Amino acid sequence: MSTLPDGDHGAGPVPARRLRVAVWKFASCDGCQLQLLDAVGRWPALLGRIEFVQFLEASSRVEPGPYDVGIVEGSVSTPQDVVRIREVRRQCRFLLTIGACATSGGIQALRNWGRVEDFVAAVYASPDTIEALATSTGIAEHVPVDFELRGCPVDTAQLADVLVALATGRTPRVPSTSVCAECKAAGVVCVAVTRGIPCLGPVTQAGCGALCPAHGRECFGCFGPAEATNLPALSAHYEATGTPRGRLLPLVRGICGWAPAFRAEAERLADAPGEPAP
Amino acid sequence: MGPPTDTAAPLELGPAGLDRLVCILAETHRVIGPTVADGAVVLREIASAAELPVGWIDEQEGGRYRLHADASAGPFDHVVGPFSLKNFLFPPRETVALLERGAEGWRSRPPEGAPRALAVVGVRGCDLAALAIQDRVFLGSGHVDPAYQARRRDLILVAVDCRRAAPTCFCHSTGSGPAACDAGAGRVADLTLVDLGPGPAGSAAEDLGIEPSAARRFACRAGTLRGAAILGRLRAEGLAGSLAPADSELSAAVPRATAARLAARGPGERHLDTEGLRDLLFDRLDHPRWDDVAARCLACTNCTLVCPTCFCASVTEIPALDAERVERERRWESCFSLDHSRMHGRAVRHSTAARYRQWLTHKLAGWIDQFGVSGCTGCGRCITWCPVGIDLTAEVAALRAPPPASEGGRA
Incomplete structure (x- = not known):
């Protein structure tokens, strides 16, 4: 900067x-x-x-x-x-x-x-x-x-x-960690682990204060990819635990779908519909 | 906290006694206890024993936690949830100092207001073991954290011997449970409870054939002078009485039965082989398993944040808009974030493999050099609350296998 x-x-x-x-x-x-x-x-x-x-x-x-x-x-x-x-x-x-x-x-x-x-x-x-x-x-x-x-x-x-x-002239305080860090700091119980709903929090950059999980909803990825992401691993877990690919794709393609990490995963999911993630 | 005086015989406490115990604690302390919220047994402020999770049982596996209604479940038949003592003694965010600009320049002063003293009900052996580890971090080694010290000094602990272990529990491998006293000498709770009532399937109560018709009763043992004073008060009020010899035997048999269940686990069930683990991990820094786990790891930081012993934090200064006042805030930090490894303007751990390796080798090996004890208490939180269910015990088992000779070092 x-x-x-x-x-x-x-x-x-x-x-x-x-x-x-x-x-x-x-x-x-x-x-x-x-x-x-x-x-x-x-x-x-x-x-x-x-x-x-x-x-x-x-x-x-x-x-x-x-x-x-x-x-x-x-x-x-x-x-x-x-x-x-x-x-x-x-x-x-x-x-x-x-x-x-x-x-x-x-x-x-x-x-x-x-x-x-x-x-x-x-x-x-x-x-x-x-x-x-x-x-x-x-x-x-x-x-x-x-x-x-x-x-x-x-x-x-x-x-x-x-x-x-x-x-x-100082550096802005904008953390690049995941939304999970905000859930844990706020004492919000993980919606993915307790309810099995696909949440983008683990791969999404913090900043919202865990707004959706605090209201019992999954994260929609509004703040785009976190500094480190591993969307194929997250998709694989959600698919293996019962979320159909047809539900994952629009979630990944949503608010920040054209951000590089989300876009790559959306294209991977779309290219092989029905194929399990590696 | 007085010296351990675990000589007094345990007394019997009925449901009214348990409720009265919470009330007595609440006279002087903010009482934290397990209660059901948001689909989990969480730790929150409770006003009475009625808020304890009676009738609920947790199901835990890697990346999965579910609560089920179970009429046979007593108030402490759940095992550890997403929160631990760490959330209260080392809170996620804390103002550590206020800086103000005055005529003579900047002045620092401690934050205002001492928070109310805490009493925590329902802590387990693994929680006490974790507390002892955090004590070494925040009170030992000559660097005393004053806020932690104040909260720790006033802390009252009511422990429980576990009647049940989740598949994610492995305290038998780390020597920190299932009895509260398994956490070791000098880690004694003020009071320790053993539920003598019926229990759900898979509990020690079932193994011991405790009659389903029995009313909910507890054996209550004092471990400190402060605990003995509380128990004495309950006795004076007629809410605690002598424990029948058979019940006294039962109270000792309950944690033994849970321990036996854990010890009887087969090779496919969860345990952590800690034998020579420090040297082994430091010898396996180039093992291909680090890349294997990195292919599954999200670097989301959950494992470190739910870990009851992880203590990393960052300190940031938040200036007021007029720049006349600065709040210095400490926040939980994680070795899975890039910023955590930033030094001299550069981050050094870019890959997830490097971050996972840092976490595991610090937790299970470097910790021993630094604090004289492993950083793992076998509570299983990092397994349950990992969004993709990565299992520390499975990763250690894989790292024990020698790396393939042809692989050589990691690039």
């Missing part, structure tokens, strides 16, 4: 100049931008560190670049997006992408396994007016990204931490 020219490189006093932050939306639901608003609402002191000079979800104010930090939500989904993200990159010293869409293509990357013209024809009255790429992909597949914050949506505390880290 690069450092910022105006950071004070330590927990020093509030800097005289706040970081100029611009926010852009690509193909997304806006939920991560709402998390950004929520973060500012919960910790108004953030605004002592950063200043939003473009954040259309919050204000019509638009100041020209260049910007200290660009925050991008959403995936690259149209030919225009490809051009626009390059211009965004050019305007930003530090590019932070937030959320499953921006970091791995999002739920809309499900189309990457189908034919986009079929989806367009099924959804739109005049398909010929739609210009869409065949794939939905994360920002880093198009331009260099300085930091990716995962989640669907991103976690407000992690988002605030990253912004403060940028403003003070």
Whole structure:
């Protein structure tokens, strides 16, 4: 991660100049931008560190670049997006992408396994007016990204931490361990071991605070693959203990299905339907 | 805690006595006990003996835990669940210091407020053995952890002799059960209970032919002066009385019968051969089994987090937004995470094989050099709560086989 020219490189006093932050939306639901608003609402002191000079979800104010930090939500989904993200990159010293869409293509990357013209024809009255790429992909597949914050949506505390880290020149506290570590820290009993339901927690990056398992549900992989994963071994166990491959495939292909480790497993499962995993 | 005074004869405690015991503990302590929640027997704060998991029995295997209703199950016929004393004495997250910026620079002060003293009901031999190991880590070797020390000093322990062993249990291999006192000298609980009532299939009560019609009764033995005082109070209130000689014999026979069941296990059943294990593991660092287990291991950290002796933690500083105040927090860490091996800016254990090897060789070998004792108490938690059911005992058995001569060293 690069450092910022105006950071004070330590927990020093509030800097005289706040970081100029611009926010852009690509193909997304806006939920991560709402998390950004929520973060500012919960910790108004953030605004002592950063200043939003473009954040259309919050204000019509638009100041020209260049910007200290660009925050991008959403995936690259149209030919225009490809051009626009390059211009965004050019305007930003530090590019932070937030959320499953921006970091791995999002739920809309499900189309990457189908034919986009079929989806367009099924959804739109005049398909010929739609210009869409065949794939939905994360920002880093198009331009260099300085930091990716995962989640669907991103976690407000992690988002605030990253912004403060940028403003003070320290490393963000974003663990790369699995959701299991969060379940165990929170005293949540394992849903996979006690109920045999397929949970992606063991291969998914922490950050949500074990939200779904704490409510008795399996992890859907919203924060993408953990630092170390072994999806074939997990699939093999779930299949051997009664989960049909037909249920595993959509789970792996879900929120972060186009993230490399999940994508590889989805393709492995799809290539050999009915075949037991090695 | 007073010196061990395990000389007093055990007394008989009925259901009312057990409930009163919880109430007496709750007068001064936060009482933690086994109770049913989220499909498992968990350790939580309890207000009365009615919250104990009467009528529930656990089924455990690698990567699998199920609770079944069983009318014959007494309050302690389950075996260990996902939590242990570690969750309370060495909590997953703890503020260890607060740093504040003042006129003269940064000042550190301990966190506010002493938490309420703990009393834990239903601990087993393996739990006591694990506690003794954590004591060595946090209190021994000249580096005393003050928060652990405070919680440990005030801790009251009510132990139970196991009447049943799950297939995942292997305390007979590690010398830490099934009787609470098997954990060894100096690891005595304040009070130890033996359930003298009927028990579920596969329990010592069944082996001993305890009458199904018998009411739930316990033999209760004091192991410390503090325990003797509590037992004396129960006696004064008429809730604890003399134990009939036959029941006294029964209370000794119960853990013996459980131990006999464990000892009678066949070659296909779970046990850990600890003979010469330290030297063997250090001699097998290039064994192909490490790659074999890595092909199954998820590096998800579950085994280390449920292990009652694993003590690794990381310390992070969380600055307030105005940067005038910093909270220093200790969190559980695991040797299965990449960050755990980061030193001088670089991580050194990239492969899962290297991480699993680090865990197993530390737990079963390096621990002996470091703390004079193996880090394994045979509780089986790492087996049950591994999402894919990797079995430490099976991995050790495989590592005992000499590596194929043609294989050479691991790349």
